[in-house]
Amino acid sequence: MQSVTPSTPFPPDTASAALLARLAIRRGEHRGPTAGLAPGHVQANLAIVPADVAPAFERFCRANPVPCPLLAVSQPGDHRFAELGADLDLRTDFPRYRVYRDGRLAEEPEDLLSVWRDDLVAFAIGCSFSFEEALLAAGLPVRHIERGCNVPMYVTDRDCVAVPPFAGRMVVSMRPMTPAQAERAAAVTGRYAAVHGAPVHIGDPAALGIRDLSQPEFGDAVPLAPGEVPVFWACGVTPQVALAAARLPFAIAHSPGHMLVTDRLNAELEGVSPSVAQLFR
Structure with a gap:
């Protein structure tokens, strides 16, 4: 790490x-x-x-x-x-x-x-x-910064719109928060749609086809504290999946x-x- x-x-x-x-x-x-x-x-x-x-x-x-x-x-x-x-x-x-x-x-x-x-x-x-500054200013946790590690990133089961020869699954980054914090984070990051915007999913990783939060395809795993849920944002590593597939x-x-x-x-x-x-x- x-x-x-x-x-x-x-x-x-x-x-x-x-x-x-x-x-x-x-x-x-x-x-x-x-x-x-x-x-x-x-x-x-x-x-x-x-x-x-x-x-x-x-x-x-x-x-x-x-x-x-x-x-x-x-x-x-x-x-x-x-x-x-x-x-x-x-x-x-x-x-x-x-x-x-x-x-x-x-x-x-x-x-x-x-x-x-x-x-x-x-x-x-x-x-x-780019939007983590706004999260921190709002008093919201950013676990990978707290722990001094890389953000966890996962390949989902959601297909991107294909433009041959480029196609592939969307990648997401994850930050643990309580449900109340996640709601506030969605409002904060929704103001930054040019850098992924609001979360694409909050809660069950299986809804995105993610089987194990402890095994990210990219970055480092971070723990969820009691009462926290995973909050997933679209991730700019998605193009790398498309580059490999092409x-x-x-x-x-x-x-x-x-x-x-x-x-x-x-x-x-x-x-x-x-x-x-x-x-x-």
């Missing part, structure tokens, strides 16, 4: 906080999950595909805006998201990556410098870490829970509809 320090050394609510976080990651000083880093700043998932299938992948995201909300799309070969940060290099600024070959996870490098190609298109996809010769994603910390502020996302095909331009 990789650790993350719940209290960040970076000053909150300034672009410099996000830049300092990225620079620490770029230097290899932070390789763990990014929950709690640079509070106030939007975090993003990553998917990278060759340019010839990028239009289909973008249509897949548009067809599935709850688990795959698009924040930004790069130009072919461009390793920046200029709209997300002034000094940002997507090849180095995630703590860890995943490289897929023919649909199989081939390696998990700490940067993409040796595998980057000029025909690649990168997609920044919304992350539920069996592309080459594709890249981030290691789940290891996000890009951007200069954009979570406040910019409040009240924004997930139907926006690309939030930041």
